[in-house]
Amino acid sequence: MAKAPAVRGPKRGWLSNMTDTNLLTSITVVVFLVMYLFAIVVLQEGFLKPQTLFNMMNANASLIIISCGMSLVMITGGIDISVGGVTALVCMSSAVYLDQKGGNVVTSLLLSLCIGLAFGLVQGYLIAYLEIQPFIVSLAGMFFARGMTTIVNTHTINVQHEGFVALKNTRITVPFLGSYNKAGNYVDAYIEIGVVVALVIVALLFCMLKWTKLGRSFYAVGGNRQSALMLGINVRRTTFLSYLICGILAGIGGYVYFLHVGSGSASHASGAEMNAIASSIIGGTMLTGGVGNLIGTLFGVLSLTLIQNIVSSVGLDQPWWTGITIAAMICVFLIMQSVIISYRKKVLLNSVSGGKTG
Amino acid sequence: MSRLNNKKGLLAGLLRHQMLIPIAALLLLALFNLIADPSFFKISLGTNSNGDPVLTGYLITIIDCGSELAILAIGMTLVTAASGGQDISVGAAIAISGSVVLRVLCGSDSHAQTLQAPIIVAFLVSCAVAMIFGAFNGTLVAFFRIQPMVATLILFTAGRYIAASFHNNELPIVNDPSFGYYGNYFPGIPVPTPCFIAVICFAVITLVLKRTNLGLYIQSVGINEKTARLNGLHPEWIKFMTYVILGLCVAVAGFIKVSRLSTINYSVIAKDIEMDAILAVALGGNALSGGKFNMGASILGAYVIQFLSTTLYKFNVQSDALPAYKAVVVILLVVMSAPAVREKLSALFAKLRKPSHAAQT
The missing domain is CATH 1.10.3470 (ABC transporter involved in vitamin B12 uptake, BtuC)
Structure with a gap:
């Protein structure tokens, strides 16, 4: 069901010729743009400034990276809910290493990568080669990571390491997009390092999924394991690799999160795994596998943030409104996807059977 | 396979029974507590x-x-x-x-x-x-x-x-x-x-x-x-x-x-x-x-x-650190109960048994 079988009759329009992946991604992008336009028209002040968009990215760079890993795993038909725990563990370990053990920035980055890699390796092996349910394995992974975080250290640590603080405060100026503040001075628009990392990762993985053999085999495995096996794809290795990449991305995402907040705490990134799943879903990735696109995931994260911003700017500042709106948004997207996919299946079936009889 | 060899079938059947995992885990935990501190099982009227x-x-x-x-x-x-x-x-x-x-x-x-x-x-x-x-x-x-x-x-x-x-x-x-x-x-x-x-x-x-x-x-x-x-x-x-x-x-x-x-x-x-x-x-x-x-x-x-x-x-154990230990136990349990692992284990058992059979005859 992944890539709609090529039944491209001459009389069918461009919309029905689109693959499920592309259709769902375009819907996400369009919805994001419409929401942003709405925000600009109705709420004006803040949303006209490009910096608002950049701030949304600054705050969510790590979520973008984590969600990319999540999308990848979801495309192969699995799930990894340990990413939030790994993020917290990476933050705490790096903080302890930098602040109390006198480490330097490069090795702390290596340490984070190793933590992510270790989680990816173990979970990938258990899921792909021992065929244990992904949910249970990554659930245990999440428990383990969260527990280890408090074992490493129970208190919140604010990192004072000079090199790290310098890196944390590095701002990359975006030319021509600055704005004038109330005093009339020109203020440069900026993004943090994490955003660059996130965008590079999105681009790399997007190209990988689109144009490499490995990338296509991810879709094949997620779409139909049996067919993928018959096509000569090493299903186990592909599944293993998806979890491995997801683990590494969780490590990188954790370090980016650490760069953004500059501290280690057991409560960091709580619920990040669910946010990542939600972003992937809004971005058009389906948990059944075989459908999804990382550009969609990027816009999924941004839509999730944008709706929070809009809700708080509109004046619904009771704490529960954000949660309820996000849930409503996921609900709308899910129902829409479900209706669209089943409708397209029906049309496809009709056209196939119609073609046979007529 | 179980029909061919009844004794083996009993063991394999026991190994495959669904209640095995929770009961084994319960017994293991009870045994651990019994060794570590028997007062765990004391029930008093307060x-x-x-x-x-x-x-x-x-x-x-x-x-x-x-x-x-x-x-x-x-x-x-x-x-x-x-x-x-x-x-x-x-x-x-x-x-x-x-x-x-x-x-x-x-x-x-x-x-x-x-x-x-x-x-x-x-x-x-x-x-x-x-x-x-x-x-x-x-x-x-x-x-x-x-x-x-x-x-x-x-x-x-x-x-x-x-x-x-x-x-x-x-x-x-x-x-x-x-x-x-x-x-x-x-x-x-x-x-x-x-x-x-x-x-x-x-x-x-x-x-x-x-x-x-x-x-x-x-x-x-x-x-x-x-x-x-x-x-x-x-x-x-x-x-x-x-x-x-x-x-x-x-x-x-x-x-x-x-x-x-x-x-x-x-x-x-x-x-x-x-x-x-x-x-x-x-x-x-x-x-x-x-x-x-x-x-x-x-x-x-x-x-x-x-x-x-x-x-x-x-x-x-601190309540925050509890999940880590839980995770280890869970992983051990699911790995042991995974069909792939069980197959390998029973193959190993069979291999171990064969030489002993050969030695007897």
Whole structure:
């Protein structure tokens, strides 16, 4: 069901010729743009400034990276809910290493990568080669990571390491997009390092999924394991690799999160795994596998943030409104996807059977 | 293979039996406690703060605190079997149903001195609300064909906020002591009340599974939906029904939870209980992809998890670090029960046995 079988009759329009992946991604992008336009028209002040968009990215760079890993795993038909725990563990370990053990920035980055890699390796092996349910394995992974975080250290640590603080405060100026503040001075628009990392990762993985053999085999495995096996794809290795990449991305995402907040705490990134799943879903990735696109995931994260911003700017500042709106948004997207996919299946079936009889 | 060699078949059959994992885990934990500190099994008759005689001891704690989890495991098993997915919103749904109970009992004043409504009314209202939320999940899963985990993600995200909005973010407290009886002890009865509630739930579900075809229908839908439909079942309605039943379980568990403390903390109540409930189902050897299920194994699995938690607490493990140890045990258990590993193990056994046979002859 992944890539709609090529039944491209001459009389069918461009919309029905689109693959499920592309259709769902375009819907996400369009919805994001419409929401942003709405925000600009109705709420004006803040949303006209490009910096608002950049701030949304600054705050969510790590979520973008984590969600990319999540999308990848979801495309192969699995799930990894340990990413939030790994993020917290990476933050705490790096903080302890930098602040109390006198480490330097490069090795702390290596340490984070190793933590992510270790989680990816173990979970990938258990899921792909021992065929244990992904949910249970990554659930245990999440428990383990969260527990280890408090074992490493129970208190919140604010990192004072000079090199790290310098890196944390590095701002990359975006030319021509600055704005004038109330005093009339020109203020440069900026993004943090994490955003660059996130965008590079999105681009790399997007190209990988689109144009490499490995990338296509991810879709094949997620779409139909049996067919993928018959096509000569090493299903186990592909599944293993998806979890491995997801683990590494969780490590990188954790370090980016650490760069953004500059501290280690057991409560960091709580619920990040669910946010990542939600972003992937809004971005058009389906948990059944075989459908999804990382550009969609990027816009999924941004839509999730944008709706929070809009809700708080509109004046619904009771704490529960954000949660309820996000849930409503996921609900709308899910129902829409479900209706669209089943409708397209029906049309496809009709056209196939119609073609046979007529 | 089992027909060829009866002795081997017995061993293999024992190895494959579903109850093996939870029972083995329980025995292992019990043995560990017996060696580490035999006083773990001591049950004594003490008095609580009201001066009533109560049973105390770690075993009582396990049976008492495991009640909610076991009740949830009932519903979760049915949902898992029918829809091949899990409901991750039970923790949030407990927050909702618990806050409904308190809303009905307290009325508009969050610190009312007297009960504003009979407790049974509050319980029934919370049952209705929890079943409506269960029906919401069920509709998404059964009729819109959304994967259960994703569909319940909605309520998982919103549930605790909805619970908070019922009380305008205040923390209501019930001052009437009779409300606390249901989560603690009835005066004069030394056994904790949740145990009785759990036993009633087990009895009801056993009767339902024995007397009606529900269990059979659920399994057939889980094993093959198309075949079930061809045999005249309505898979959508059966899936939908399991979610409503889970809603009922949630209401009972939520009622016990709020009754324990007579108050509610929206963000903390029943935190991570959905994970434990799913774990209970998995520990019971039920396939998380749906199909056949064994209710007794799930319930036993729930108590195993509570046993593990209590053991860890006893050894002064911090509550925040608890998950790490739990994870190690869980991974060990699932790796041991994985079909791939079992096959390799039995192959290894066979290899070990062959040379010994050869030596004898």
